[in-house]
Amino acid sequence: MSNAKPLGYDSLKAVLPYMKVNQRYEMSYRMPSLKHLDKLLPSRFDCVEFDFCQTRVNDTTYRLGLVRQYPEGYDVPMSHKQENDEGGKGMDMTEHGFDQMLYRHVITPGDVDIAPGQLIPQDGRVHDDNRVLYERHVQAYEKALALRLEQGDEPSNNDPIGNEGYDQLLGINLLAGAREKRLLRHVLQFSTGSIRKKLEDYKAKLVPFHCREHNTPLPFVPMIQLTVSSPEGTKIYRHAYNMKLQEAMKELNTKLFGNRDGVHHISSLILKQPVMVIRLPVGFRVTVGGLSIAGAPNLNLKALQSFAEESSYPIKMLEMTGRFLRIVDYDYPKVKSARTLIIENGPQVLDLLPFIRSLQNQNVIFKCHVSALQAQQQVILVENWIDSEMEIGRTLSLELLGMPSVRYLLSQIELRFLGNRGHENMVIMPMRNGNNLQVTCIRLNNLPPRHDLANWRIEMKVVPGAEEEEY
Known part of the structure; x- marks a missing residue:
């Protein structure tokens, strides 16, 4: 029998700030008496990632989507089933079933628009012209089905x-007969079942037009789905569609981050999209260790100031x-001023050498395809x-993708710059x-090879010279 005693109030107060935040959520849920104490103490997050209709906290992802709940036994269109299986669409829906954009101009207190004034791609508006296109597809697939049955x-x-581009043929400026002929040639390679499923998909695209025209109900019930994914598995919760997805996102993030005192700490904050609105609770304040952005820094970093403490800078x-x-x-x-700068793609310029030489950060990690920085350029950089x-x-x-070999680079710098081999893939x-430059080549096994070529990391590091080492 265990003699362990439960932690007292003071002990819990000391321990809670250092617990993983997901464990704190779970404990507060299972032990209501801890809720008040939990909200009094700031949280420490290893990682927080914001995306469209999705927030990741450490290794747990919370995703919102709109699913179509059909009656039991209904033959659900293939595309709708796929969307439901993936957690739903990240767009709202009109009463007749048309997709509707998450309106970014609706900013509530606490929200952060990370790229104000920028356009959101794929705004989800449906034009009535699409109806004609969908009707053409229905007619073409009905003809294909009849031919396949014969x-x-x-x-x-x-x-x-x-889609593979063939479905777009009915909407481009070709002669009507030629468009349909090319589409049928492609579709008739498939079975009756495959053609019928695709036909039902296009009929489903016409349902909103019919419902609007005849004021009839939809054949499904839209529901908000919350999908919680973690190493322990996936849990799914569904809620009546009585609020916009942006409102549900606000409510979700308020549950995760709201009503908590103090300044929280996020070791790694990731803004997944270049343009989006982060729905945050009022008063949410953090210090940030590492940061990943997908957009222009003059917009993303400026927006970050609305909830990141000044002590977060310079960014580590x-x-x-x-x-x-x-x-x-x-x-x-x-x-x-960032101590370590990681560049995933780099600017679209013909010669990257001047750009790389201009970077003055203490540590720089530059990722690109080897064609953008070939071996001779690497030697010049050394x-x-x-x-x-x-x-x-x-x-x-x-970090160079698709690099055939590092032998040429190592042999060139060893010969040209009087280098000594520290080991097979290192030259000093x-x-x-008076300092020394250490160049090390490390094969990256965590990335898929490109065209059977390896991926390598070429590390250049300034180390003490021989005299300093002896001293």
Whole structure:
């Protein structure tokens, strides 16, 4: 029999701030007496990620979506079943079943628009012109089904019919007969079952038009679904669709972060989208260790100031994953002051060398395809570092995808710069300022190879010179 005694109030008060926040949620739910104490103490989060209709807290993801709940035994259209299986759509729905955008201009107290004035892609508006296109598809697939039934199913493809560009043929400027002929040629490769499922999908797209025209009810009930995914498994909760998804997101994040005193700490904060509104509770304040952004820093980092304490700066680690950033974006003061800067894609320029040389952060990790920074350019970059006055501890890591070999790079810098092999994939060479430059090549096994070529990390690090080591 265990002699362990339950923790007292003071002990719990000391322990709770250091517990994983998901465990605190669970304890507060199971032990209502802890709720008051839990809300008095700030939380420490290893990771918080904000996305459209989704929030991840450490290793638990909370995702909201709109699902279509059909009656028992109903033959659910394939696309609707797939959307339901994936947790629902991240868009609201009109009373007749049309998709409706999450209106970003509806900003409530506490909300953070991370890119004010920018357009949200794929706004979900349905134009009446689509009705004609859907009706054409229904007619074409009905003809395909009749032809397939005449021909028989052998041999035929039982896979689901994807779009693959063929479905768009009925909407482009070709002669009507040619459009339909090309579509039928593609569709008739598939079985009767596959064609029938695709036909039902297009009929389902017409349902909102019919419901609006005849003021008839939808064949399903829209429901808000919360999907909670964690290492322990997945739990699904459904709620009546009596609020907009943005309102449900606000309520969810208030449950996760609201009504708690103090300034919380987030070790790694991830803003997954370049343009979105984060629905946060009023008074939510944090300090941030590491940050990942997908948009322009002058917008994303400025918006962050509304809930991040000034003590978060300079940022310890900043990751920039945006695909269309400009060189000027990396010149933003809070980017330049980050201790470690991770660049996922880099600016769209012909020559990356001047850009990489311009980065003055203590540690830089640059990820790109090897075609953007070939071996000779890598050698030039090593030469630039050797001739520089960089201080001990400065690092640059190049994560190069699709690199055939590191032998050429290592042999070139060993011969040209009087380097010594520390081991097979490391060369150490003297710098002009008396320090040494250590270049290490590490094969990345956590990334899939490209065209049977390996992925490598080329690490350049300034280390003490021989005299300093002896001293």
